[in-house]
Amino acid sequence: MTMPTTGLPSAEVTRPRTVLVGTMFASAASMMVFFGVLLVYITERAQARALHRDWFPEGRIELGPSGFVFATLILSIFTVRWAVQAINNDDRPNTFVALGLSGLFGAAVFNQLWFILNDVGFALAGGTGQFMFFMVNGTFIVFMIAAVAFIFLTFLRGLIGHFGPQKAESVAAAAFYWNTVVTMWFIAWYVIYVTK
Amino acid sequence: MTMIDSPPATAQATAVSSPAAAGLYDFLATTDHKRIGRIWLTAGVFALIGAVVLGVLLGLERLDSGGLDIFAGENPHFQIWALYRFGLALLVVAPLFIGLATVIVPMQVGSTNIAFPRAALAAAWGFLIGAGILVVAVAAGGGWGAVDRATPRELDSIALTLVGMGLVVVSILLASLCLATTVVSLRVKGMTLLRTPLFAWSMLVTSAVWLLTLPILLANLAIAYVDLRGGPGTFTGGVDGSTAIFTQLEWLVEQPQVYSFAIPALGILGSIVAVSAGVRPSRHGLSLGLIGFFGLLSIGGWSQPFFQFDPGANVAYDEKFVFIAFGLLAIVPVLASFAPVADSLARGRDNLGGSPPAHLLGALAGALLLSVGAAAGVARVIEPFRLGGRITVSGVMNLVLLGAVVSAVAGIWFWSAKIGGRTLSPLMGRLAILDLVGGALLLGGAQAISGFLETSDDPRVPVVEDAADILSIVSLVGAVLVALGALGVLAAIVSALRSGRTTEADPWGGHTLEWATATPPPAGNFAEAPGLVMSEAPLLDAREQTSAEGEDS
Known part of the structure; x- marks a missing residue:
């Protein structure tokens, strides 16, 4: 027997913001993966220091190149925000320029990280410190790839006309995930490159 | 993932007639949440059969722990023991609850489908592939470390074990994301979070806890894998003669994290009792709070030796x-959940047969x-008991996870009309559940x-006291009973499927929106839009309104 529900007012259709909510959950999960790796790094480093062992070879980690990554990502925060603002104003050309610039900054970050990973001269099997250096940076790179792919797909969907001021949610979701990944670098930068 | 999904279903009534099965492609590529849920449930039931068989074998081995007769060596014994533990949580309990929720939760919240149905489908197939890789890798000599010297082939199998487990975890995370988003975003008009059905709420809490904790397991797996494949050996102990990988991951099946796999049990309890008693749910807000509190206390990613900050x-x-x-607080919400249940049962005792x-x-x-x-x-x-590292840890895990299995079985019996359009045998259900619980x-x-x-x-360490041998026999009897109960569940499901009889839309007089659908529910779920929701029931x-209008006229 099906219970009657026809006597009640019809449900009002509201925009569910599903993509944004899903992205928030995905961002939380991504951040926890990153924290999982970073906490092992911090713990191992604390143990090495307590036992007066070397963590990194002296002078191999420089602040300059990682600072450029930091600066690039700061700029990208503005460009993703620009994309969200533009799509809300139905300004499609500005949206594409902003998304394109964000993707370009992402490519620049990959280039800078490639330089850093080669410049330090570490080996994966060169000790726990060097291994964890690669693990933290590698985890960040994986999520950076995801964020760039998200931006790229949003850009493509915008090109084929999926977005407008009433359907700006995917751009906001891509921007949210981007900012999550940028936050990861800020934390990694402080823990690895500043405090070493 | 989110970019390729079709626009999310909303609470509009867009029911379409259920299409006939369109062959293999339809089976593989379906985006109907009910079919996706059935994939998870089928996987969970078969994994349960496998797990209980392992449980019996491990129980037999415990009878003479010095001999290690069944598994022909310490290493296979250890790996099967570890597979039983991880398998019970990740391959049995998680898919059972995810399957149940994938079928029921969208209907409970008044949605036409789950959020991101293609991602949900990818999660289901990813889980099956990951579980297959995991089991094959362990059977091929892999596992979570090597007690004795590992051959190169065994090292490959260990790496493959980590890959399989990682894929299982990613799939569970993806499914959790879809479920959590469904509850948050796709609720029908009027259904505030405080009016969310208890099972849907418990799955939201479970999904949130898993999304916050299982990624840490993923990080552990990634570290172990890379270390194994070219790292310094810090986290794998150089593999040979080490179970370091297991040590790194075992927090998953120890308290408090093990409780996260049992959170939906409290939601199922609240959902079923009120309907069975035929009364309005008692203290719904309190039940929501207790489930949330239990979820909070089951967050356990931090509880691993790899996160010790004060060496x-x-x-x-x-x-x-x-x-x-x-550990001390976790029992509070569980026991407190019985208060509204007892109240509902007391108020509805006349309705209970x-x-x-x-x-x-x-x-x-x-x-x-x-x-x-x-x-x-x-x-x-409790520190004076000094039970850390003792078999009590396994006891807690078995009680909690098998409790979760029993709750999932109860859910399958309760919602069987919506899962497969059939009612399962009550007699077989009672027998299977009694077997499972006693065992x-x-x-x-x-x-x-x-x-x-x-x-x-540690299964390799002989028992210290003779009385423990007697307890080993008791636990073996329990494992056999659990196995019989699991087989009973499978037999009841097969029997119902073979009977071919469908059942009525609402056989129990349900309170929540899934019971407003036809049986079996059509694609799109609702023949007409669910009305404005004014309460948790x-x-x-609607029934009370109809009754009042009848009296007035």
Whole structure:
């Protein structure tokens, strides 16, 4: 027997913001993966220091190149925000320029990280410190790839006309995930490159 | 993932007639949440059969722990023991609850489909592939480390084990994301979070806890894999003669994290009892709060030795204040959940017949097992007992996870009309549930007690006292009973499928929106838009309104 529900007012259709909510959950999960790796790094480093062992070879980690990554990502925060603002104003050309610039900054970050990973001269099997250096940076790179792919797909969907001021949610979701990944670098930068 | 999904279903009534099965492609590529849920449930039931067989074999091995006759060596014994533990959580309990939720939760919240249906489908197939890789890798000599010297082929199998487990975890995370988003975003008009059905709410809490904790397991797996493939060996102990990988991951099946796999048991309990008693749910807000509190206390990613920040303090992680506090508090929401249940049962005692239906029996028994497990967990963290590393840890795990299995079975019996359009045999259900509960109590209870006799949790360490041998026999009897119960569940499902009889849309007089759908529910679920939800029991509201209008006229 099906219970009657026809006597009640019809449900009002509201925009569910599903993509944004899903992205928030995905961002939380991504951040926890990153924290999982970073906490092992911090713990191992604390143990090495307590036992007066070397963590990194002296002078191999420089602040300059990682600072450029930091600066690039700061700029990208503005460009993703620009994309969200533009799509809300139905300004499609500005949206594409902003998304394109964000993707370009992402490519620049990959280039800078490639330089850093080669410049330090570490080996994966060169000790726990060097291994964890690669693990933290590698985890960040994986999520950076995801964020760039998200931006790229949003850009493509915008090109084929999926977005407008009433359907700006995917751009906001891509921007949210981007900012999550940028936050990861800020934390990694402080823990690895500043405090070493 | 989110970019390729079709626009999300909203609470509009867009029911379409259920299409006939369109062959293999339709089976592989379906985006109907009910079919996706059935993939998870099928996987969970078959994994349960596999897990209980392993449980019996491990019980037999325990009878003569010095001999190691069955597994022909320490290493296979250790790996099967570890596979049973991880398998029970990740391959049995998680898919059972995810499958149940994937079928039921969208209907409960009044949605036409799950959020991101293609991602949900990818999660289901990813889980099957990952589970297959995991089991094959362990069978090929892999696992979570190597007790003796590992051959190169075994090292490859260990790496493959980590890949399989990682894929399983990613799939569970993806499914959790879809479920959590469904509850948050796709609720029908009027259904505030405080009016969310208890099962849907419990799955939201479970999904949130998994999304916050299982990624840490993923990080552990990634570190172990890379270390194994070219790292310095810090986290794998150089593999040979080391179980370091297992040590890194075992927090998943120890308290407090093990409780996260049993959170939906409290939601199922609240959902089933009110309907069975035929009364409005008692103190719905309190039940929501207790489930949320239990979820909070089951967050356990932090409780692993790899996150110790004070290496000089010489205090084990399980002797620290937070770990002890979580262990002591976890039993509070579980026991408190019985208060609204008892109230509902007392108010509806006139509606309860002679013998309780299988789903009510299962819901109560599952929560009872969880309570016993949580009580054993309290003993585990009381320092003078010194039960860390003892078999009590396994006892807690078995009681909690088998309690979750019993609750999932109760859910399958309760919602069988919506899952497969059939009603499962009440008699077979009662017998299977009694078997499962009795077996779980004997298995987990004997292990919990045996820890007080200094029996180690490591299966390779012989028992210390003779009395522990008797408890090993008791736990073996329990494992056999659990296996019989699991086979009973499978037999009842096969019997219902072969009978071909469909059942009525609402056989129990349900309170929530899933019971407003036809049986079996069509694609799109609702023939007409669910009305404005005014309480946590919208169908009960409609029934009372109809009754009042009848009296007025």
